[in-house]
Amino acid sequence: MRGHGETLSEKVLARASGLEEVVPGQIVEGNVDLAMMHEQGAQTVAPFHQMGAEKVWDPERVVIAIDHWVPASTEGAAVLHRILRKFADEVNLPHFYDVGRHGICHQILAENGWVVPGDLAVGTDSHTNMLGAMGAVATGIGPTEMAAVLALGHLWLKVPPTVQVRVRGHFGPGVTAKDLVLKILGEVRTTGGQYKAVEYAGSTVAGLSMPERFTLCNMTTEMGAKTGLVAPDQKTFDYLAKIAKHPMHPLLPDPDASYERLVDIDVDGMPPMVACPYSPDNVRPLPDVVREHVKVDQAFLGSCTNARIEDLREGAALMKGQKVAKGVRFIVSPASTAIYEQCLAEGIIETFTEAGAVFTNSSCSACFGGNMGILAPDEVCASSSNRNFPGRMGAKEARIYLMSPAAVVATAIKGEIADPRENA
Amino acid sequence: MQPIIEGRVWTLGADVDTDQIISGKYLTIIDPNELKKHVFEIALPEFAKEARPGDILVAGENFGCGSSREHAPQAMRAIGVGAVVADSFARIFYRNAINLGIPTIEARGVRSLFSTGETARVDLPRGRITNVSSGKFLEFPPLPTHLLELLEAGGLVEKVRRELERNRSAGTVRS
Ligand code: SF4
Numbered sequence: 001m002r003g004h005g006e007t008l009s010e011k012v013l014a015r016a017s018g019l020e021e022v023v024p025g026q027i028v029e030g031n032v033d034l035a036m037m038h039e040q041g042a043q044t045v046a047p048f049h050q051m052g053a054e055k056v057w058d059p060e061r062v063v064i065a066i067d068h069w070v071p072a073s074t075e076g077a078a079v080l081h082r083i084l085r086k087f088a089d090e091v092n093l094p095h096f097y098d099v100g101r102h103g104i105c106h107q108i109l110a111e112n113g114w115v116v117p118g119d120l121a122v123g124t125d126s127h128t129n130m131l132g133a134m135g136a137v138a139t140g141i142g143p144t145e146m147a148a149v150l151a152l153g154h155l156w157l158k159v160p161p162t163v164q165v166r167v168r169g170h171f172g173p174g175v176t177a178k179d180l181v182l183k184i185l186g187e188v189r190t191t192g193g194q195y196k197a198v199e200y201a202g203s204t205v206a207g208l209s210m211p212e213r214f215t216l217c218n219m220t221t222e223m224g225a226k227t228g229l230v231a232p233d234q235k236t237f238d239y240l241a242k243i244a245k246h247p248m249h250p251l252l253p254d255p256d257a258s259y260e261r262l263v264d265i266d267v268d269g270m271p272p273m274v275a276c277p278y279s280p281d282n283v284r285p286l287p288d289v290v291r292e293h294v295k296v297d298q299a300f301l302g303s304c305t306n307a308r309i310e311d312l313r314e315g316a317a318l319m320k321g322q323k324v325a326k327g328v329r330f331i332v333s334p335a336s337t338a339i340y341e342q343c344l345a346e347g348i349i350e351t352f353t354e355a356g357a358v359f360t361n362s363s364c365s366a367c368f369g370g371n372m373g374i375l376a377p378d379e380v381c382a383s384s385s386n387r388n389f390p391g392r393m394g395a396k397e398a399r400i401y402l403m404s405p406a407a408v409v410a411t412a413i414k415g416e417i418a419d420p421r422e423n424a
Numbered sequence: 425m426q427p428i429i430e431g432r433v434w435t436l437g438a439d440v441d442t443d444q445i446i447s448g449k450y451l452t453i454i455d456p457n458e459l460k461k462h463v464f465e466i467a468l469p470e471f472a473k474e475a476r477p478g479d480i481l482v483a484g485e486n487f488g489c490g491s492s493r494e495h496a497p498q499a500m501r502a503i504g505v506g507a508v509v510a511d512s513f514a515r516i517f518y519r520n521a522i523n524l525g526i527p528t529i530e531a532r533g534v535r536s537l538f539s540t541g542e543t544a545r546v547d548l549p550r551g552r553i554t555n556v557s558s559g560k561f562l563e564f565p566p567l568p569t570h571l572l573e574l575l576e577a578g579g580l581v582e583k584v585r586r587e588l589e590r591n592r593s594a595g596t597v598r599s
Contacts, residue, residue, distance in 0.1 A: 076452025126492035142494035142520035370448035
């Protein structure tokens with residue numbers, strides 16, 4: 001179907017740049033609705049001053065959330081945090097999620113309503129794509145570019161062509177949005193979304209909850225895409241009803257929108273999936289991997305992809321009354337302080353610690369190999385995060401398998417890669 | 425930025441992600457001169473010691489995928505990399521590198537045109553990369569004007585500095 005209507009990202013970018021319409025390939029100046037920085041934002045400060053900028057274009061549209069090393073686990077991280085605190089004071093940025101109110105930056109944006117339908121949001125992190133689940137164009141930029149955004153409030157963007165991923169069917173037991181996005185990655189591959197927008201549509205996507213849509217859009221980054229979006233609907237509005245920080249401009253793709261490519265996915269009968277080393281698109285059905293008896297040294301339930309309360313609840317339900325296998329280090333890290341508190345209230349922390357897991361404070365934790373839970377050479381890790389490139393979680397020889405939270409818990413219990421449906 | 429760039433080539437494979445360019449453990453380093461000691465530690469271990477200013481990197485598909493860490497192109501700039509040419513780039517790396525003023529060129533098929541140690545000549549306005557050692561060449565779509573201007577200014581910092589200055593003097597004229 002190649003019509004003449006506009007896709008969702010085209011509409012959002014037209015709105016952001018004050019144009020009637022835009023076409024793929026066009027370079028536009030987009031006005032930013034929300035700018036987010038984490039520790040990498042410390043590198044924004046020097047270029048901001050070098051540019052001769054004196055003030056931030058709109059302090060009410062800027063969020064700082066530290067998350068990679070919280071509380072600071074190295075002297076270097078402590079310095080980054082201090083640079084950001086000082087900068088926030090100097091240029092008067094009130095929305096700083098510092099230690100104690102902290103969380104993974106994308107989760108902080110989501111749960112506090114910082115990104116709403118129709119927004120153009122940018123962040124100094126590649127998984128800023130996650131916020132596309134709000135029906136927004138949300139994308140990662142570097143810290144120098146962020147300095148320009150802070151100074152001017154706009155940035156150049158090339159309008160991307162759109163790939164539409166249409167999903168139909170119902171998830172079977174033990175199958176989740178994570179398995180769906182892994183399945184899509186297996187089809188689209190890590191280069192299939194390069195410079196493109198990925199629009200998720202179809203009855204299955206309409207049926208996903210907001211947290212599930214966050215997981216889906218989060219891993220659009222692994223497809224190489226500029227942004228991943230879900231058209232806003234009643235679920236989006238309900239989620240944002242009490243928390244939206246600024247007015248919404250809900251936009252929908254035209255029924256005759258012109259897509260560069262259509263990808264059809266049917267989840268009926270789809271098994272859980274797993275991304276094997278060393279690429280998020282090296283995806284296989286989980287039962288095939290289970291048959292190979294892959295022993296693990298570590299299991300990680302965390303990251304911006306899958307550490308929301310729904311993920312931890314589901315994990316705790318499987319963990320209840322079970323033990324972490326001997327020889328396995330199981331790390332559980334909620335995505336935000338609010339989720340941590342919720343886990344405390346629901347007894348989830350107790351369930352995990354009683355089973356022999358380490359339940360940590362909220363941060364990126366073991367996800368990126370620079371903070372904690374670092375892997376030694378040749379170790380194997382089952383993870384609910386989003387990347388398994390060489391060296392991602394420590395030693396470059398370490399092997400990371402990406403899977404759903406339920407599969408991570410099943411694996412922690414069994415000591416080798418396991419199918420959560422066996423424990424159900 | 426010179427319109428024609430010539431330099432010694434280092435080749436890299438496909439899917440070299442930013443973790444392989446600057447590993448996660450160095451992310452708290454801010455000083456580019458410190459960072460450059462660790463560049464390509466995983467993908468090309470001898471590079472940090474042996475690279476000379478003006479050397480050209482030639483990579484396969486999806487160069488710079490993974491984290492949005494600007495440390496990667498910053499370390500390359502600190503080394504003085506003359507240009508990065510690849511079959512294709514990951515988008516954030518591409519933006520970061522251009523914003524830092526590094527000529528970053530997508531030329532499909534370039535990886536198979538070169539071996540490490542050969543000499544490349546990149547003609548930016550014309551959109552042509554030549555293997556001076558073998559005489560073979562390849563055309564690529566020239567960069568859009570917007571990006572050429574960015575490179576000519578020496579990167580985004582300089583470009584925005586000029587823009588802010590213009591705004592300020594325009595403000596003065598009006599008041
Ligand atoms: S949890 Fe992992 S992927 Fe997400 S922002 Fe943190 S380091 Fe990046």
